[in-house]
Structures are given as C-alpha cells and as structure tokens.
Amino acid sequence: MTIPEIDTPETGITPGGTSGAFRDVLSKDHARRGKPPLHFVDMTPAQRIEKAAELGLPKFRVKQLANHYFGHFDVNAAEFTDFPAAKRDEAAAAFFPQLITEVTRQVADESTTIKTLWKKLFDGSLIESVLMRYPTRATLCISSQVGCGMGCPFCATGKLGLTRNMSTGEIVEQVRVAAKMMRDGEVAGGEGRLSNIVFMGMGEPMGNYNSVLSAVRQISAMPPEGFGISARNITVSTVGVVPGIKKLTAEGIPVRLAVSLHAPSDELRDELVPMNKRFNTTQVLDAAHDYWLASKRRVSIEYALMRGINDQAEHAQLLAKRLNHYGDDWAHVNPIPLNPIEGSKWTASKPEDEKQFLEILHRASITATLRDTRGQDIDGACGQLAAKER
Numbered sequence: 001m002t003i004p005e006i007d008t009p010e011t012g013i014t015p016g017g018t019s020g021a022f023r024d025v026l027s028k029d030h031a032r033r034g035k036p037p038l039h040f041v042d043m044t045p046a047q048r049i050e051k052a053a054e055l056g057l058p059k060f061r062v063k064q065l066a067n068h069y070f071g072h073f074d075v076n077a078a079e080f081t082d083f084p085a086a087k088r089d090e091a092a093a094a095f096f097p098q099l100i101t102e103v104t105r106q107v108a109d110e111s112t113t114i115k116t117l118w119k120k121l122f123d124g125s126l127i128e129s130v131l132m133r134y135p136t137r138a139t140l141c142i143s144s145q146v147g148c149g150m151g152c153p154f155c156a157t158g159k160l161g162l163t164r165n166m167s168t169g170e171i172v173e174q175v176r177v178a179a180k181m182m183r184d185g186e187v188a189g190g191e192g193r194l195s196n197i198v199f200m201g202m203g204e205p206m207g208n209y210n211s212v213l214s215a216v217r218q219i220s221a222m223p224p225e226g227f228g229i230s231a232r233n234i235t236v237s238t239v240g241v242v243p244g245i246k247k248l249t250a251e252g253i254p255v256r257l258a259v260s261l262h263a264p265s266d267e268l269r270d271e272l273v274p275m276n277k278r279f280n281t282t283q284v285l286d287a288a289h290d291y292w293l294a295s296k297r298r299v300s301i302e303y304a305l306m307r308g309i310n311d312q313a314e315h316a317q318l319l320a321k322r323l324n325h326y327g328d329d330w331a332h333v334n335p336i337p338l339n340p341i342e343g344s345k346w347t348a349s350k351p352e353d354e355k356q357f358l359e360i361l362h363r364a365s366i367t368a369t370l371r372d373t374r375g376q377d378i379d380g381a382c383g384q385l386a387a388k389e390r
C-alpha cells in the first residue's frame with residue numbers, strides 16, 4: 001500500500017515518501033477549481049472593515065453583521081432591519097455568499113439524527129454533516145475536507161481520495177445552519193441549542209490545519225465574535241498527524257483531542273492506517289500524551305473494533321499496557337464497532353468480543369466507553385460519510 005500524502009500548503013507536513021506526483025495533481029486540481037468565494041468568517045477584522053468601506057459602510061456596520069451571523073445565525077438581507085434598506089442586499093452578497101446548498105436531508109433515530117448532504121455551490125463538490133440530538137446535548141459532526149487523502153481502507157471517505165480542502169467559511173457554515181435548525185425547533189424534541197461539535201465527518205482536520213483552527217476559534221468565541229460553543233465541547237479528531245497534534249498543543253485552546261489509533265502495535269496499525277508508516281504508534285501516543293500534559297484534557301483514543309483483526313484479548317491487553325506506560329489517567333478509549341462499508345473485507349466485532357475488549361481495559365484501570373453508532377441506517381455513522389447524490 002502506498003503512503004498517502006496530505007495536503008501540504010498550509011501545514012508544510014509531507015508525510016508521504018513519494019512527494020511529487022500526487023501533490024502535482026492536487027495543485028493542478030486546486031488551480032482549476034479555484035477557491036470558494038471569500039466569506040465574512042474568512043476575513044480578518046481589517047478585511048471586513050475594508051470591504052465595508054468599499055460598500056460605503058462605516059466600521060460599526062461590521063459589528064452589526066457579526067451580530068446577525070454569530071448571534072442570530074442570519075445571512076438574509078431581509079433580516080438586517082438595523083441596516084439602511086438600500087445597502088442590505090449588497091452587504092449580504094458581499095459578506096455572506098452562499099457557500100453550501102442543501103441537496104438532501106435524511107433522518108433517523110426518530111428524527112433526532114439528521115444527516116445533511118451539502119452541495120458546494122462554486123465547484124459542485126459534495127460534503128456531509130450529521131446532527132445528533134441527545135437528551136442533554138446536540139452534537140454536530142462536521143467535515144473539514146472534500147474527501148480525504150489518508151487512505152484508511154475501512155473508511156468510506158478514505159475511498160474517495162482528497163478533492164480539496166474546505167475553506168473556513170465552508171466549515172463554519174455547517175455549524176451556523178445546524179445551530180439555526182436547533183434554535184428553530186427543526187429537530188425532533190423542540191427548540192434547543194447546538195452544544196457540541198466534532199470534527200469527525202469527512203476529511204483529516206490536520207491536513208487543513210489553518211482553516212480548521214480559524215473555524216474552531218470562531219465557533220468557540222462568544223458572540224459577536226463567534227457562536228459561543230465552548231472549546232471544551234469541540235473535538236478535533238486526527239488519524240495521527242504528529243506535527244499537527246504538536247501545533248494544536250502549542251495553541252493552548254482547550255479543545256478535546258481524539259486520536260484514531262485502531263491498533264495497539266505498529267505491525268497491525270501499518271495495515272489499517274497507512275499514515276502509521278509516517279508517524280508510528282509511539283510517536284502518536286507520545287504526542288497525544290503531551291497534549292494531555294499541556295491541556296489537562298483527557299485524550300480520546302478512537303478504536304474501531306474489527307472482527308478478528310484488532311478486537312481480541314491480546315489487543316486489549318497490549319493497548320492497556322501502552323496507555324498505562326505513561327502512568328497517569330490521561331486517555332479515554334472509545335471503542336466503536338466498525339461500520340462496515342460496502343465491499344470492505346472487514347466487518348464489525350461480535351458483541352461478546354466488544355464486551356471482553358472493554359472489560360480488559362476496565363480491569364487495567366483504563367476509562368473506556370463503547371461509542372454509539374447513531375445514524376448507521378442512513379450511512380450517517382462514523383466512517384460512512386461519502387457524499388454521493390442519491
């Protein structure tokens with residue numbers, strides 16, 4: 001299996017051995033496709049003021065727009081009643097170009113899980129996000145890239161390959177729309193509030209670091225600078241791109257870090273996660289543990305249980321040993337039965353093996369809870385997002 005490369009322009013990370021060909025294809029692709037239109041959330045404060053000036057609007061109008069967007073989830077000119085009527089349409093078009101359009105919406109779990117298939121306006125790319133409502137919280141699983149270049153063979157997004165990075169605007173728009181749906185009572189259970197964000201949709205967040213970070217900052221800042229969803233309720237999940245984990249550590253933002261480990265040894269992980277050939281389990285766990293030391297936020301270790309592959313007693317024992325090697329109670333293991341994708345040779349573990357896996361971890365004093373598989377019947381569960389028009 002070849003080692004995938006990740007999109008490099010923003011991070012400078014070149015995980016793959018064979019540098020040239022794939023990146024050339026990528027950059028040509030980028031050039032052909034161009035970039036999404038600049039949106040309010042893509043602009044620096046200075047750029048916003050400059051843009052307003054171009055429209056003949058004073059500085060304080062920018063704050064009003066921020067209030068509409070972050071405080072009220074509004075992008076429609078008709079709602080800008082505090083704005084001069086003659087300038088509403090122009091301002092809406094200049095600051096809030098429509099970046100994503102809904103293609104389809106599927107519901108499951110008695111309408112408390114909603115998967116939205118979005119079509120990007122400007123180049124027709126497709127991405128998905130999934131909103132899951134629980135009794136005490138509502139979690140949105142968002143995408144950060146169109147497809148993914150990491151090549152994990154059990155993952156539907158991985159099968160697509162990487163088309164391009166998403167802009168900050170495209171990432172944040174998924175959040176705005178879901179927050180609006182919750183506020184307006186469009187999700188079964190009545191009016192509510194979007195409380196949690198997980199970067200576990202399509203794409204590898206560390207492969208699109210700058211846009212993801214800018215999105216995290218704006219999702220977590222208090223209105224009118226952001227939506228006010230606490231950084232502690234935002235999870236950034238990575239396949240184990242170590243320089244990205246280190247960069248995130250240095251940011252000092254209290255997001256939750258999730259690391260998709262899936263195997264306790266390099267021998268096995270090399271097979272399941274191609275990126276392991278670039279950053280091995282020791283490097284990934286060291287970086288994850290450093291994140292815990294710096295943030296005091298327990299790191300989630302994601303582990304998709306695959307029947308007969310990584311779900312036996314020996315795997316649980318080795319995983320416990322590797323985590324306990326660091327001494328403190330720093331990790332939270334999230335085993336999830338594999339959501340098998342079409343044509344995959346791997347399938348979900350037997351319930352008794354899942355149970356045994358958890359018991360072994362618990363006996364070794366490791367915190368571990370089985371992750372739910374919400375949305376599975378609409379291909380809206382982890383690893384199943386692979387936007388296609390249906």
Ligand code: SAH
Pocket residue numbers: 148154155156199200201202203204205237238239258259260302303304336337338339340341382383384
């Ligand atoms: N690229 C990032 C985030 C997106 S994937 C990452 O890999 O962490 C989100 C999670 O879904 C990861 O933990 C990933 O390993 C897991 N996943 C992928 N395919 C899956 C599948 N078929 N069944 C269960 N989990 C899967």
Ligand code: SF4
Pocket residue numbers: 148149150151152155156157158159201202203204239260383
């Ligand atoms: Fe990409 Fe994550 Fe899927 Fe691997 S599991 S292919 S890193 S989205």
